Amino acid sequence: MKTLILLISMSISIVVLAQEERKHIRDGNKSYNDSKFEESEISYRKAIDKSPNSFNAAFNLGDALYKQEKYEEAANQFQALASRDLSKEDLAKVYHNLGNSYLQAGKYQESIDSYKQALRNNANDLETKYNLSYAMRMIQQQQQNKDQNQENDDKNKEQQEQQNKDKQEQEKEQQNQEQQKEKENKEQQEQQNQEISKEDAQRMLDAMQNDEKEAQEKMKKAQVRTQKVKVEKDW
Structure with missing residues (x-):
């Protein structure tokens, strides 16, 4: 007797769940046809809650997700369905x-x-x-x-490397020019210093010669005066 009651209760529960599942699917289909995809998703999920093995509810849920552009979720839903028998x-x-x-x-x-x-x-x-x-x-x-894109990347990389190379060569050339200019300036300065030294030496020599000449003239004048004095004394 108890067994009979249990079987009857189970049958009634299954029928009720099936009816609720179909109702949620119908509601979901109506929302889907009205382009209310979020509402249809909710209805299909409710149907799955009542009947987890419902193919129609699971399949339509995937469609509702797809329509909402939830493509990853939709793919997961259909992938799960594909594993069923x-x-x-x-x-x-x-x-x-x-x-x-x-x-x-x-x-x-x-x-x-x-x-x-x-x-x-x-x-x-x-x-x-x-x-x-x-x-x-x-x-x-x-x-x-x-x-x-790879070709463009390679081309851009090659251009960048060439630009870097050209820049390095330009900087090196500029550095060489600056060093050469510095060297020329140094040589010019040394040459000027040497010329100045020669001029100074010549001036010093001229001055010495003039001094010597003046000294000789003074000595001559002094000798003349001395001779004159001597003559006066003899007389």
């Missing part, structure tokens, strides 16, 4: 949306891998094929931009 049809949908989330997040290689997984489960999905082609073009463009 799902049908090929559901797996194709999950990987398709996972690829879209990675694509918007700029993770092109991850999006390509996801689209390929989607096509393994549904090879006829044209939208997935188109998105795969687009993602492949984007990763090619990304690589080209990376190569171009």
Whole structure:
């Protein structure tokens, strides 16, 4: 009797939870269709609280996150769903949306891998094929931009190194010129000093000669006077 009551209670609880789950999903879908994605996210999370294994609630939650541009969260949501035991049809949908989330997040290689997984489960999905082609073009463009940026960086680095080299050479040349000018000024100063010394020596020599000449003249005059004096005394 107790067992019967327990089974009946469990059945009623499961039915109530399922009804609440569906109600939250319906509310979430309505908000989603009205572009009220934050409200739809709340409703889908409530549905998951009532039924953690609900595929529809979890899948729609990923869509609501995607619409809010929460691409990383959306990718995590779809990645978690992909690990479940799902049908090929559901797996194709999950990987398709996972690829879209990675694509918007700029993770092109991850999006390509996801689209390929989607096509393994549904090879006829044209939208997935188109998105795969687009993602492949984007990763090619990304690589080209990376190569171009690297080329520009190398070119800028080379130009900078050349500028530094030219600057060093210019500074060295300027230093050499200053040293040469300093040397020339020093030599010129020494030469001027030597010329001044020669002039001084010549002036000194001339002065000495003049002094000697004057001295000789004075001596001559003195001798003449002395002779005259002597003559006067003899007379």
